[in-house]
Amino acid sequence: MLDSRAHRAVSDADLGRAAHEPVVRTLLEPRSVAVVGASNDLRKPGARVLRNIVTHGYEGEVFPVSQGSEIVQGLPAYTSVTALPRTPDVAIVAIPIAGAVAVTEECARRGVRAVVLISADPPGSDDHHDALARVRERYPGTRILGASSLGVHGGHARFAGNFGTATEGEFDFVPSDVFILSQSGGVGGYVLSAAHASGLEIGGYISTGREVDLTFAELLTKTVDEYAPRLVLGYLEGTQDLAAFSSALQYARQRDVVVVLLRGGVTGAGRSAARRHSGLEPFDDESWRAAVDGAGALTARSIEEMLDIARAAASRRCRKDARFSVVAASGGATVLMVDALAQEGFGLARWQDSDKAELRRLLPEQAVLDNPIDATGAIFSRRHTLRSVLEVCVRHDGTDAVILTLGNMPHLDEHVFAEISAIASEVGKLVVVVWAGGSPDAVRRLAGLGVLAFSDAARCAYALRRAADIGPA
Numbered sequence: 216m217l218d219s220r221a222h223r224a225v226s227d228a229d230l231g232r233a234a235h236e237p238v239v240r241t242l243l244e245p246r247s248v249a250v251v252g253a254s255n256d257l258r259k260p261g262a263r264v265l266r267n268i269v270t271h272g273y274e275g276e277v278f279p280v281s282q283g284s285e286i287v288q289g290l291p292a293y294t295s296v297t298a299l300p301r302t303p304d305v306a307i308v309a310i311p312i313a314g315a316v317a318v319t320e321e322c323a324r325r326g327v328r329a330v331v332l333i334s335a336d337p338p339g340s341d342d343h344h345d346a347l348a349r350v351r352e353r354y355p356g357t358r359i360l361g362a363s364s365l366g367v368h369g370g371h372a373r374f375a376g377n378f379g380t381a382t383e384g385e386f387d388f389v390p391s392d393v394f395i396l397s398q399s400g401g402v403g404g405y406v407l408s409a410a411h412a413s414g415l416e417i418g419g420y421i422s423t424g425r426e427v428d429l430t431f432a433e434l435l436t437k438t439v440d441e442y443a444p445r446l447v448l449g450y451l452e453g454t455q456d457l458a459a460f461s462s463a464l465q466y467a468r469q470r471d472v473v474v475v476l477l478r479g480g481v482t483g484a485g486r487s488a489a490r491r492h493s494g495l496e497p498f499d500d501e502s503w504r505a506a507v508d509g510a511g512a513l514t515a516r517s518i519e520e521m522l523d524i525a526r527a528a529a530s531r532r533c534r535k536d537a538r539f540s541v542v543a544a545s546g547g548a549t550v551l552m553v554d555a556l557a558q559e560g561f562g563l564a565r566w567q568d569s570d571k572a573e574l575r576r577l578l579p580e581q582a583v584l585d586n587p588i589d590a591t592g593a594i595f596s597r598r599h600t601l602r603s604v605l606e607v608c609v610r611h612d613g614t615d616a617v618i619l620t621l622g623n624m625p626h627l628d629e630h631v632f633a634e635i636s637a638i639a640s641e642v643g644k645l646v647v648v649v650w651a652g653g654s655p656d657a658v659r660r661l662a663g664l665g666v667l668a669f670s671d672a673a674r675c676a677y678a679l680r681r682a683a684d685i686g687p688a
Contacts, residue, residue, distance in 0.1 A: 238358050238429065239437040241328050243369030243419040245304035246275050248376060249296060249327070251318050252309035253279030253287045260333050260378040261309035262288070264366060267375035267382060275372070278303055296321045307376055309333040312362060316346045323354030332361030333378060336425050336494070344494075347427045364424035365400020368407060370417055377422065381408040391418035393525070394438050396431055397450040398423050398493050399479065406448060406477075406518055413522050414662025415529070418442065425494045432456065432463035435474070439467050446525050447472060452479040453495035457502055464510030473528045473685060474512040477521050478503060513681050523669060523678035528685065530667040531645045535683045537615040538564040540608045541587035544594050548620040548672075549587035552649065555676035556618075563587065564614040573607050595624065595631070602634040609642045616645035616679075620672065622652030628660075636664035649675050 248268065252261030261281075265288050268277055278299050279287040286292060293299050296306060296318065306322045308315045308330060315334035322330050336343050343362065351359055360367070366377025373388040381404040393415060397403025400422040407420050419442070423431050431451050438447060447467065454460045467474050478498060480489030486497040498506075507514055513528070515521035539556055541563065543549045553563060563586050571584040577600055583589035588608075594601050608617045624631065639646040648668040650657040661668040669675035 237437075237441055238329060239419070239421070239434060240441045241304055241358075242331070242360065242367050242376075242421060243374060244372040245329075245374065245376075247278070247301065247303040247305075248273075248275060248374075249278040249280050249293075249299060249303040249306040249322075250309065251280040251296065251306055251315075252333075253281045253292060255284060255287055259309070261307075263378040264307050264309055264333065264376065265290075267377060267379075271375045271382065271386070271388060272373040273375070275374070276301070276303070280306075296325050296327070299325075302326045305329045305331060305376065307331040307333060307366060309378065312336050312343050315362070316343055316350070319347060319357075319359060320350045320354075323350055323357040327357055329358045329360060331364055331366055331376065332359060332424065332427075333364060333366060334362050336362035336427075344425065344427050351428045359428035360421065361424035362427055363400075365404060365422035367422070368395075368417070368420035370419055377404075377420075379404040379407075381405075381411075386411065387416070389416035389418070391416040392442065392444045393417055393446045393448070393529070394442065394444050395420040395448045395450075396423060396434055396438070397421070398426070398431060398452050398495070399450055400424065402450045402477075402479070402518070406450065406521065409518055410448075410522055410525075412659060413526065414659040415522060415526050418444065426455075430454070430456065430459065432459040435463040436466050439470055439472050443470070444472055446529055447474045448521055448525055449474065449476045450479065451476065452489035452493045453497040455496055457506060461506040461510060464506060464512050468511045473525075474510075475515055475521050475524050475528065476507060476512055477515045477518065511685055513685065515681075520674070520677070523674050524681045526662070526667060527678035527682035530682070531643075532682045532686070533616045533645050533679060534686075535560070535680075536562070537645075537683065538562050538613055539616050539618055540564045540566075540611060540614040541618050541620070542590055542594075542604060542608060543587065543620040544590055544592050545620070546583065546589040548622075548649075548651065549583075549589050551672045552618055552620050552676075553587050555672040558673075559676045559680035561676065561680065564611060566611065566613070570611055570613075574604065577603050577607070598630070599634065601631060602638060605635070605638045605646070609638060609644050609646065614644065616647065618647045618649060618675065620649040620651060622650050622654065622657075624653065628654055628657070632657075632660060632664060632666075635661065635666055639664075639666045647675060647679070 254262035279292040281292040312334040480486040480497040
């Protein structure tokens with residue numbers, strides 16, 4: 216089991232006091248930023264950081280720091296942080312780690328509030344880690360993110376302060392109350408782009424790297440205090456401070472923030488790889504369960520599952536004992552859906568003959584009206600039939616939530632989306648869509664209309680169950 220004694224003993228009170236310093240907001244919404252190692256050569260991380268910042272509409276001041284060029288990507292460059300005309304809020308350092316230590320101290324002397332170390336800290340070496348820790352001790356007003364951080368993404372300020380590819384091309388920056396914290400820059404970037412593709416917008420993303428100063432636990436606490444998010448998605452491999460990690464999760468839970476975590480290093484081989492990657496002591500199963508389950512956080516087994524759970528948790532959540540009415544245009548789809556619900560412990564709503572009478576007036580004789588309801592393709596035969604059937608289902612007294620399973624109807628998409636959206640927005644019950652075939656963008660399009668949707672029955676049921684485990688929203 217992990218040693219729960221903190222290498223920097225952080226208590227609940229410490230976490231609460233630290234959270235009043237607006238570090239996360241500084242990282243995600245800086246008024247000005249310096250990029251040390253800025254370049255015109257897009258093969259270099261510093262060049263990609265600068266490119267990402269200037270191409271997405273960030274409105275703060277940007278100061279390239281380069282010793283090789285007077286103009287970098289169209290902006291006047293400076294030879295050092297000391298030479299800058301004003302002190303930036305944030306400095307992103309993308310030079311080799313040996314030089315990054317001196318630059319971090321230069322930033323601290325200048326009064327920079329946060330330093331993001333893109334610079335990679337080689338695994339197995341504590342020399343740079345210790346030197347950076349000494350800088351932090353001498354200059355407590357400057358916080359350090361990294362080393363080996365991919366950077367940050369601030370949706371509220373259109374600030375792409377990272378060298379990743381998740382936001383390349385057209386990317387909508389949306390002020391959202393969903394945040395990502397990740398000990399892996401790459402995995403965090405995957406989550407960011409996959410979330411965007413699924414219609415779950417992200418307000419902020421922080422790559423914690425090797426955590427020489429700012430830890431996952433502290434950043435979680437500060438994110439909760441500074442942004443009051445609905446959801447925090449996290450990828451992590453280990454910690455040097457189990458007590459602080461557990462306290463941070465409890466802190467989030469007390470403030471009704473849903474935390475969904477993906478753990479790396481669940482096998483012996485994975486733990487060895489994680490130790491080399493992050494330099495942190497990996498979790499064992501007992502430590503993870505005690506910290507995560509004890510604080511009411513949710514564990515996902517994959518990125519897709521994390522996003523499924525997150526979207527379900529962000530919706531109008533159902534109870535563990537919720538009773539579902541299932542509607543489909545295919546009998547086989549109803550079978551798959553009720554199987555999935557039953558496997559997650561959900562039950563079906565009971566429909567009496569009197570309840571079915573209204574459905575019988577809407578649907579043909581061959582339709583099966585015993586829940587699950589096989590409405591057949593007739594559900595699309597006349598305009599508004601789909602809406603009318605859904606209205607009957609959501610009015611049904613014994614129904615807590617309705618699941619509609621569809622697919623393969625490109626010529627009907629817009630009409631179908633509009634009718635589902637109208638019902639989902641008007642009723643006080645959860646309406647979920649499983650779009651299982653064709654129209655690959657259907658889930659995202661429905662999400663844009665405020666409708667919870669999935670591409671598979673089993674994924675839907677699993678996500679609904681995990682969200683139900685934390686109780687109604």
